[in-house]
Amino acid sequence: MKVTTPVKHVLVEDHFWKKYKQIVANEVIPYQWKALNDELPNTEPSHAIENFRIAAGESNGEFYGTVFQDSDVAKWLETVAYSLRDNPNPELEKKADEVISLLGRSQAADGYLNTYYLLKEPNNRWTNLRDNHELYCAGHFIEAAVAYNETTGKNEFLSIMEKYVHLIDQVFGTEEGKIKGYPGHEEIELALVKLFDVTQNEKYLRLAQYFINQRGQEPIYFREEAEKRKKIDTASTWNDEKNINFGLGFEYQQAHQPVREQKEAVGHAVRAVYLYIAMADLAAKTGDSSLKETCEILWDDVVKNKMYITAGIGSAVNGEAFTCNHDLPNDSMYCETCASVGLAFWANRMLRLDANRKYADVLERAIYNGTLSGMDLDGKRFFYVNPLEVNPFQHVRKDQQHVKVERQKWFFCACCPPNLARMIASVEDNIYTQTDDTLYTHLYVAGKVETTLSGKKIEITQSHQYPWDGDIALTVNTGEPAHFNLALRIPGWCQNAVVKVNGQLISLDRLEKGYLIIERVWQQGDSVSLHLDMQVKRMRSHPLVSMNQGQSALQRGPIVYCIEEVDNGANLAGLRLPKESEITSQFKEDVLNGVVILTADGYRVAPSNELYSSEQMELVPQKITAVPYYAWCNRGTGEMRVWIYES
Amino acid sequence: MKVTTPVKHVLVEDHFWKKYKQIVANEVIPYQWKALNDELPNTEPSHAIENFRIAAGESNGEFYGTVFQDSDVAKWLETVAYSLRDNPNPELEKKADEVISLLGRSQAADGYLNTYYLLKEPNNRWTNLRDNHELYCAGHFIEAAVAYNETTGKNEFLSIMEKYVHLIDQVFGTEEGKIKGYPGHEEIELALVKLFDVTQNEKYLRLAQYFINQRGQEPIYFREEAEKRKKIDTASTWNDEKNINFGLGFEYQQAHQPVREQKEAVGHAVRAVYLYIAMADLAAKTGDSSLKETCEILWDDVVKNKMYITAGIGSAVNGEAFTCNHDLPNDSMYCETCASVGLAFWANRMLRLDANRKYADVLERAIYNGTLSGMDLDGKRFFYVNPLEVNPFQHVRKDQQHVKVERQKWFFCACCPPNLARMIASVEDNIYTQTDDTLYTHLYVAGKVETTLSGKKIEITQSHQYPWDGDIALTVNTGEPAHFNLALRIPGWCQNAVVKVNGQLISLDRLEKGYLIIERVWQQGDSVSLHLDMQVKRMRSHPLVSMNQGQSALQRGPIVYCIEEVDNGANLAGLRLPKESEITSQFKEDVLNGVVILTADGYRVAPSNELYSSEQMELVPQKITAVPYYAWCNRGTGEMRVWIYES
Numbered sequence A, B: 001m002k003v004t005t006p007v008k009h010v011l012v013e014d015h016f017w018k019k020y021k022q023i024v025a026n027e028v029i030p031y032q033w034k035a036l037n038d039e040l041p042n043t044e045p046s047h048a049i050e051n052f053r054i055a056a057g058e059s060n061g062e063f064y065g066t067v068f069q070d071s072d073v074a075k076w077l078e079t080v081a082y083s084l085r086d087n088p089n090p091e092l093e094k095k096a097d098e099v100i101s102l103l104g105r106s107q108a109a110d111g112y113l114n115t116y117y118l119l120k121e122p123n124n125r126w127t128n129l130r131d132n133h134e135l136y137c138a139g140h141f142i143e144a145a146v147a148y149n150e151t152t153g154k155n156e157f158l159s160i161m162e163k164y165v166h167l168i169d170q171v172f173g174t175e176e177g178k179i180k181g182y183p184g185h186e187e188i189e190l191a192l193v194k195l196f197d198v199t200q201n202e203k204y205l206r207l208a209q210y211f212i213n214q215r216g217q218e219p220i221y222f223r224e225e226a227e228k229r230k231k232i233d234t235a236s237t238w239n240d241e242k243n244i245n246f247g248l249g250f251e252y253q254q255a256h257q258p259v260r261e262q263k264e265a266v267g268h269a270v271r272a273v274y275l276y277i278a279m280a281d282l283a284a285k286t287g288d289s290s291l292k293e294t295c296e297i298l299w300d301d302v303v304k305n306k307m308y309i310t311a312g313i314g315s316a317v318n319g320e321a322f323t324c325n326h327d328l329p330n331d332s333m334y335c336e337t338c339a340s341v342g343l344a345f346w347a348n349r350m351l352r353l354d355a356n357r358k359y360a361d362v363l364e365r366a367i368y369n370g371t372l373s374g375m376d377l378d379g380k381r382f383f384y385v386n387p388l389e390v391n392p393f394q395h396v397r398k399d400q401q402h403v404k405v406e407r408q409k410w411f412f413c414a415c416c417p418p419n420l421a422r423m424i425a426s427v428e429d430n431i432y433t434q435t436d437d438t439l440y441t442h443l444y445v446a447g448k449v450e451t452t453l454s455g456k457k458i459e460i461t462q463s464h465q466y467p468w469d470g471d472i473a474l475t476v477n478t479g480e481p482a483h484f485n486l487a488l489r490i491p492g493w494c495q496n497a498v499v500k501v502n503g504q505l506i507s508l509d510r511l512e513k514g515y516l517i518i519e520r521v522w523q524q525g526d527s528v529s530l531h532l533d534m535q536v537k538r539m540r541s542h543p544l545v546s547m548n549q550g551q552s553a554l555q556r557g558p559i560v561y562c563i564e565e566v567d568n569g570a571n572l573a574g575l576r577l578p579k580e581s582e583i584t585s586q587f588k589e590d591v592l593n594g595v596v597i598l599t600a601d602g603y604r605v606a607p608s609n610e611l612y613s614s615e616q617m618e619l620v621p622q623k624i625t626a627v628p629y630y631a632w633c634n635r636g637t638g639e640m641r642v643w644i645y646e647s
């Protein structure tokens, strides 16, 4: 198994991502800080920090919030850690240090750290892994601790979490006397691999392996746990009602069978991708080929059968879950922001397992489309659910009340905004991976990377106006000449690429899994130019996707477009885009913070007086204007659709 | 207001409808009789007859069933009454007489007759009009009693019901001491008009008017009733939970405002159309122009904004209700058989109010499509929900579990099968209406009508192979020459009609609201020939119906077609019907009991390896075969769709 490893020192100087990273630093982090501290007017209190104060004995009161309220604090700390990488901010770091110190003071003597159980049910730790998110919260804190250690070099947070993990390791396992359980919401597995990465302590890897291997083994742990729970004094949860697991059985938690036997992506989409991330991580760390193969099968199932063109996943609100192949309704789906963020993270891990363009293509599709759509351009409002079609009747349909037609302020249950924030704050972690002698460039994000290749320190810069422009320049800085491979991804969406090294054409005849491998002895100042043709593509769906037939979606480079009422008038379903119409691209500085918009000559079906008619349709010429999907609903509410009827 | 009146003596000798009437007589009525008497193996007991035996003191035991269980008995009696018209069956009539006699014995001394309240809550009569269907059941018994009296001339049933209505009239009204309530499920209003028709007792008309006028007046009765109910000892109902009226408010029962202020069809679709029937009836009887105008506004709202091409209504399972304009999903709708049956009955009443083709066009659309689809060709299995599109993933979607992919045996809650049965058994009531001197022919159903026109006894026969063939022959039998008008509907779907009287062409230049009025002194044996061109129409939807764009539905004469997997292979959404393809019609004796099938040269999109692709689609030539929608799913289960993608 030829795996690649992450590259640490990457600085983003990209006009597109830098803007988003600044929004996270300047808007999202301070806003969430206020939320965590109940300082937002007219908003339901979070109580998340206060819960820790009470647990530390420094405040009076009772626990308040969801069972996973702690994880909001964890995600904030993780985002802060990434943001501090290239945005030093002593004041913010001090706040973070104080929170970490508070975590330490609220930790139980044996290492346990979860305010819900510490305050509400001190005798019932680990009695409802199915629903109560203890291990999930632990996982988020571990991720945050690792990130904070990596950015700041400080150890306090990591020590707190290692102490907690030590306890978890004593509690869970197949050995006599241990609980044979695993999390109802996966997360700690992937976090433990990160903890191993930073500590090199094999115990953490073994614990992750245990959670992965035990999942779905008969007898199913959650069934036994539910029986046991009847004998203790504990509150019943949302999932104790009639329709357990939303009628999805243990598929809801991907616990219906051992993970290596799972051939189809099922259940809650966020849970699923978090599991798959850990599986890919373990396959890469341990060389477990059965896990790798399972990951590949599940990947193909998601990407070939269950993924929206925006990289949205989760076709149904019921269980926020995957449904069956090709069931991709555009107006009633879930497509949670978190799920696309998780898909991006999964793609990132698959790329480490196997530097194959197909993973980078989905990674890129996710970060430029179905994740970013979850936030407005100011970082102030958020979508949890990301529809691909909003009709005039959308907001009054009772069965689609989960689909909001405009972004909402920070929610009480705030999973998506901080998840998106940490993805943006760490976007640089997706650009490169490497082996000893090869640097893979998966994404084109302007900036600088420093790493060691073939034993030599190398710096490479990318500069360009991606994703709006496909002309990319790379410059190699190397003190002395260095022999290494530069592997450049030729994106799957690009049929026409031109690569030159110091002005000399390089043949693209032999790509390795979609990457052009340029092997040479690089000299200081060597330049690589890459031209990726960004002709607008009319994307069409597989014929089994019944809802998208007769329609095309416009894509330019990695950007999926949509049409909005504000540009095209009402009744977007009445527009027709002729197959032969030329589509014009134009960068507009003043539109949506600067985007390429698309225009084409099309038609509008003239409204008739009848609901059904055999009369010839009257087509009225109309210019059709499309804007990037991620930026929809930034100019008021209205209709939107990604799939445009053709004529 | 120029109203027309029903014509009584109509004999059906139509190959299409005679077959269905025989199925009702030979299959549905005996089967339902067994159901009512708990004689079906492996089926949940109905207990409906047994409830009456217990109420009569002739059996021991307890009430069992829904609060509207009685209505199953009523609908059976009503269907029997219609069926006996032209299918004399002494044995069946004896059974009916015995049931009627049992009803009489179970009736309370004061006339009250409802087994749920008699047996379960004797002290709580009229305390939950919102949910408990007392007046609804009474309405169905009144309809049955009227029908039974009209067919058999017997009075017992009618007397029982008049006694009950006398009690209801004493209980309800605006006068001091009376309950100012009205039914939660409309039905008794239209039944009272029928009772007036057969008795000419104005009291019944006034009671119907009271129920109609009181509906939706402030303070809303159901709100006050719910408050009062808190103080009595009564069981809570499905509708006492959090989501009262499915979140639809009093729109669910069309009680949100006085009926004359209602401008949009809202709420439970069956309730709605039953209300509108009574409103149209009262408008016709009393000349109430405000009611007539409201009916016209509501009609246009349904037909221009909320009706499927099959005449299905009710776009959402939530509340089995109307939603907003143009919200017509094909795979998740409700389209209850009962609702389309009710729409047909409403059209029938609108035609009496105003002999306008637009009503007859919908009547015809309903009886040949969205109602009949509710029963298989053998009368043994039934759809409650009538989808227009079934995809491979349909049956596993949790949010669409109300949509069955094959017809089911008689259900425990058996509203649709008997409703459809009574529609079929009385289909002749829809063919004609008349004034003193004009006979309107609304439907082309072969057979004989006897009536009096301009004071003369006239008999007219229709003979043809409608709906498969558009050549219709009418023959006038009149003892002596008679001066009257024959008004023939030229269907809205027909652009090319030719009418001859005794071989002589009649101009169609002047139609009166879609009817050709032939005024002459008719002689014995005069013949009228009517040729209705049945060229296949490609129907398209209004551009606001987002889900149907780029697709056409095939219609020939009144028959709406669909494509099925059994004829076309799997993945029907992958088929393409070119706009210019010729569509061939062919009568096939051996297919689906004899139907015209349609074939056309089309294409199939070749499946690609990718979910989304910008490659040119590969189109493989394929013959496309369409069959009548009403007959779908009679040759095994599989995909089906009405709307076919065009190319």
Ligand SMILES: [Zn+2]
Binding pocket: A336, A337, A338, A339, A384, A414, A415, A416, A417, A419
């Ligand atoms: Zn989320």
Ligand SMILES: [Zn+2]
Binding pocket: B336, B337, B338, B339, B384, B414, B415, B416, B417, B419
């Ligand atoms: Zn029904």
